[in-house]
Amino acid sequence: LRAHERIVREALRAHGGSEVKSLGDGFMTSFSSGTRALECAIAMQRAFAEHNESAEEPLRVRIGLNAGEPIAEERDLFGMTVILAARIAAKAAGGEILAANVVRELAAGKGFLFSDQGEVALRGFEDPVRLYEVRWREPA
Numbered sequence: 001l002r003a004h005e006r007i008v009r010e011a012l013r014a015h016g017g018s019e020v021k022s023l024g025d026g027f028m029t030s031f032s033s034g035t036r037a038l039e040c041a042i043a044m045q046r047a048f049a050e051h052n053e054s055a056e057e058p059l060r061v062r063i064g065l066n067a068g069e070p071i072a073e074e075r076d077l078f079g080m081t082v083i084l085a086a087r088i089a090a091k092a093a094g095g096e097i098l099a100a101n102v103v104r105e106l107a108a109g110k111g112f113l114f115s116d117q118g119e120v121a122l123r124g125f126e127d128p129v130r131l132y133e134v135r136w137r138e139p140a
Helices: 002-014 034-052 080-091 101-106
Strands: 018-022 027-030 062-065 071-073 076-078 096-100 114-120 129-134
Touching (some): 002 018, 002 027, 002 034, 018 076, 027 080, 034 062, 034 129, 062 080, 076 080, 080 096, 080 129, 096 101, 101 129
Parallel strands (some): 062 096
Antiparallel strands (some): 018 027, 071 076, 096 129, 114 129
């Protein structure tokens, strides 16, 4: 778990992200831009892949990205924006980055590669949500 925390925190520092809180085996983070969040998520997955080349126990993390205006209160974030990000992360497989359409739209023309995963039903959301896999294994 220490390697997991180190990799996440190093990527956050390098990409201007904030650790909102640690959630046992996961993190809630925030960024000032969708681009920074995408760059950080890709850097994390690449760092985990590199770690796994020589690790006895490989670490495979799931990342879910959403963008919006959460409710901020006492150094924590709440609201539907945050809930959607958590639901998206739960749909991701180990080693995968899934993003909401708003993240893809914010990143348009910036060299990121996305693969449409279609619409999925997510608990707590009336309408299906279209998800995109962020393609991090290929150079942009």
